[in-house]
Amino acid sequence: MSAMPTALSDLDAAALLEDIEGFETALEAGGGPIAVVGAPFAGRRRVLEHAADILDVTSTRLDPSADHETPIGEGPLVVDDCQHLYDRRVGGFEPLTDALDALAGISTPVVTGWNAHAWSYLDAVRHVEDVFAHVFSVRKLPSDELASFVREQSATLPTFRHDDPDNDLLTVKERSVGNGGLTVPVPVVDRDRLRTLFEAAVEPETAVFNRLTDAADGNPGVALALWERGRSGGEMRPSDVDSPTVDLDHRGAFLLRIVLSQGVVDERALADRFGNALERPLGRLDRADIVTRADGTVSLDPVGVPAAVAVTEQWRVL
Incomplete structure (x- = not known):
């Protein structure tokens, strides 16, 4: 669990x-x-x-x-x-x-x-x-309170650095045209690069904790897990605050919503409900570190909460 x-x-x-x-x-x-x-x-x-x-x-x-x-x-x-x-x-x-x-x-x-x-x-x-x-x-913690909490849990703090800026704010993505499978390249603004430019205007430590608060949506348990996930070596940049992602169809999103809403679920109950359609999305969620399977249960991981919320809201699963 x-x-x-x-x-x-x-x-x-x-x-x-x-x-x-x-x-x-x-x-x-x-x-x-x-x-x-x-x-x-x-x-x-x-x-x-x-x-x-x-x-x-x-x-x-x-x-x-x-x-x-x-x-x-x-x-x-x-x-x-x-x-x-x-x-x-x-x-x-x-x-x-x-x-x-x-x-x-x-x-x-x-x-x-x-x-x-x-x-x-x-x-x-x-x-x-x-x-x-x-x-x-239970309320969401603002960035200053969340930063204080995470600092208190760390024996030592890393050296905070800005991400290297990329002046090219445009990237190219393929967009579908019509129903024949035809795609065309379309220039779009790269939001991550744009965010990096804005973050460069504040102290790197502030930028890291602002990114952490945004990714965790003010949730201290999720923030602490994302902090530990992103911290490696003696330095930390805003881009190191990275939550896992996963692509699911509607059935997979419904499965994830059940786990998100329950926190931990008996895997036998999921098997009774989804049958042969369970293993593929569940295995994908396990490999993505969004859930953990152990002792007959499926548990939501703290770092998996942002993805679980995003995917289920994308599919409008209540």
Whole structure:
């Protein structure tokens, strides 16, 4: 199972939640169920550990391969990874429905953690937000906070350098013309080269961390993983912040969306759903370092999050 980078435990919950005061007030008031929603590796688990400390309970996590008939009852209670309460198949929402019915009648503090991509889907198709007295979101860190976090996790920092500028901002790409397979060369602006010119106007260290914040979308766990991926030797340039990419058809994008929304998935469940069409896209994702296959599970890698979001949004997979 892919785990949240341990360094996120060093982050204070106040740095992760958009409304930490409202969160702590809701815990102390005990006015009903609470949802904590966060992107994979963004620090949701750290927030739930903070809630467990306040409530003086032990937090639990749902496992993708377990049967969750009645995982939620009277609080105080802290339960993470509630996205495993459903499966996108016929009959796969029964555990979720049972849990939501139980939550609807609870007035004690029950704190639940949800993958943000699963939450957006479930709120669209099941209106899950209506069940909760409070919903709190894990926030995106701005560049200065993200840079401070990454620096604190590094024993030594590299020497920061600018990328070598390329004055030729145009590149040539082949574009299809008509339906006969004919292509023509078309000059287009190379965005990477243009970005390099803009980055040269600021200090190289600032340029690296700006690129890191953009690539990770403010997600500290993803940023730390991209930092470790791009750092080699004693120097680092903005172009070293590089996330993996992959080309998938719609079926492959739907598979990736399932992994993105669940974080970790039982591979047998994927095989039941995709059959013989599973191995090719799954192998491609594994080789691209977007997912990891181990012990019968498929786990999303932190460095794979940007690609997973980009590909599934490109195909408009909810």
